[in-house]
Amino acid sequence: MSISKEIEVKMVDLQVQYQYLKKEIDSAIQEVLESTAFINGPQVERFSKQLANYLEADSVITCANGTDALQIALMSLGLEKGSGVLVPAFTYPAAVEVILLLDLEPILVDVDPDTFNMDVKLLEKATTPSTKAIIPVHLFGQACDMESIMAFAERHQLKVIEDNAQSIGANYLFSDGRVRRLGTIGHIGCTSFFPSKNLGCFGDGGAIICNDNQLAKSLKMIANHGQSQKYVHEVVGCNSRLDTIQAAVLEIKLKMLDQFNEQRIRIADRYDEAFHQISGLQIPKRSKNSSHVFHQYTLKVNEGKRDALKKHLIGHKIDAMIYYPRAIHHQTAYQSPKADIHLPVAEKLAEEVISLPIYPEMSNENQSRIIKEIKHFFK
Numbered sequence: 001m002s003i004s005k006e007i008e009v010k011m012v013d014l015q016v017q018y019q020y021l022k023k024e025i026d027s028a029i030q031e032v033l034e035s036t037a038f039i040n041g042p043q044v045e046r047f048s049k050q051l052a053n054y055l056e057a058d059s060v061i062t063c064a065n066g067t068d069a070l071q072i073a074l075m076s077l078g079l080e081k082g083s084g085v086l087v088p089a090f091t092y093p094a095a096v097e098v099i100l101l102l103d104l105e106p107i108l109v110d111v112d113p114d115t116f117n118m119d120v121k122l123l124e125k126a127t128t129p130s131t132k133a134i135i136p137v138h139l140f141g142q143a144c145d146m147e148s149i150m151a152f153a154e155r156h157q158l159k160v161i162e163d164n165a166q167s168i169g170a171n172y173l174f175s176d177g178r179v180r181r182l183g184t185i186g187h188i189g190c191t192s193f194f195p196s197k198n199l200g201c202f203g204d205g206g207a208i209i210c211n212d213n214q215l216a217k218s219l220k221m222i223a224n225h226g227q228s229q230k231y232v233h234e235v236v237g238c239n240s241r242l243d244t245i246q247a248a249v250l251e252i253k254l255k256m257l258d259q260f261n262e263q264r265i266r267i268a269d270r271y272d273e274a275f276h277q278i279s280g281l282q283i284p285k286r287s288k289n290s291s292h293v294f295h296q297y298t299l300k301v302n303e304g305k306r307d308a309l310k311k312h313l314i315g316h317k318i319d320a321m322i323y324y325p326r327a328i329h330h331q332t333a334y335q336s337p338k339a340d341i342h343l344p345v346a347e348k349l350a351e352e353v354i355s356l357p358i359y360p361e362m363s364n365e366n367q368s369r370i371i372k373e374i375k376h377f378f379k
């Protein structure tokens with residue numbers, strides 16, 4: 001018998017939200033079925049306008065998934081082979097993967113032990129003359145230190161691609177009081193609509209965000225076989241589309257995004273309240289320049305007790321996940337030829353972090369059950 005069959009409190013339960021929106025979603029999908037405009041139906045263009053509106057960005061180019069968004073963004077920069085791209089060492093590896101696929105060189109930067117995001121103090125030392133871009137990943141729902149990153153990028157003439165797959169809807173607060181949505185601060189922003197993301201569709205989907213018309217044209221062309229118009233191929237591109245059914249679902253869910261993020265924040269507040277006094281546990285630190293939309297609620301567990309805590313929860317039919325169990329440089333696929341790099345914070349986090357169930361519709365009862373078991377474990 002598999003463990004998942006026994007789990008009663010899941011990391012994410014997409015059923016509740018579907019049931020809640022079922023009438024509207026079923027009819028929107030039905031409309032696509034009746035129209036048979038499965039590719040490039042009017043919903044796709046409509047949704048990309050709505051998302052641009054929501055983000056206060058000039059352009060949104062939809063595509064097939066978040067990894068494609070990153071790849072298309074990097075392709076649009078036209079970097080020379082071997083150019084360096086700064087990326088965090090503790091993250092989901094999609095950015096690193098596409099950097100390598102495009103024959104560029106990932107330069108892994110260690111992360112801040114409290115926010116889990118790229119440590120900007122380490123950027124200077126990691127940068128060489130061949131470094132051309134930086135991909136800050138806004139991990140778990142809150143922003144990297146974008147003000148420092150943008151200033152750093154300007155000094156070194158780097159292009160900035162934000163990986164905002166986990167933090168859509170979060171805001172960044174600049175020191176002069178300006179507030180911007182994540183994904184609209186760098187030269188290009190990328191996001192994913194994977195079902196469990198804060199804005200998820202019913203399959204795969206992604207988008208690229210930018211505030212430069214020329215660049216937007218180029219991104220659109222790359223995503224569409226490099227075509228400037230039908231059968232006129234200007235560059236080698238790829239084929240990456242958001243299909244109409246997904247756009248129809250996303251039109252409905254986008255209207256709910258702020259509310260869903262609020263609900264996540266309320267659940268995180270309650271976890272914080274329950275755990276902040278447990279010695280041996282560190283609740284997620286909230287950066288003062290960013291809202292936190294809690295794609296994940298991630299604790300640090302001291303004294304090597306993380307795996308025992310996870311086992312305890314699973315034993316009580318509560319799911320918990322390790323995001324991420326290995327630093328990037330400890331994954332076979334991404335081993336650096338320079339070998340032997342040591343990124344102590346990323347390595348330590350891989351041993352300390354645990355993410356608890358969180359999703360907008362999580363019931364009070366389920367959350368109470370998780371809290372009770374965690375308190376019990378630390379008694």
Ligand SMILES: *Cc1c(COP(=O)(O)O)cnc(C)c1O
Nearest residue numbers: 065066067092094165166192194
């Ligand atoms: C989910 C995710 C991606 C990839 O998105 P897909 O749509 O699954 O390709 C990229 N980066 C981060 C940080 C993610 O969490």
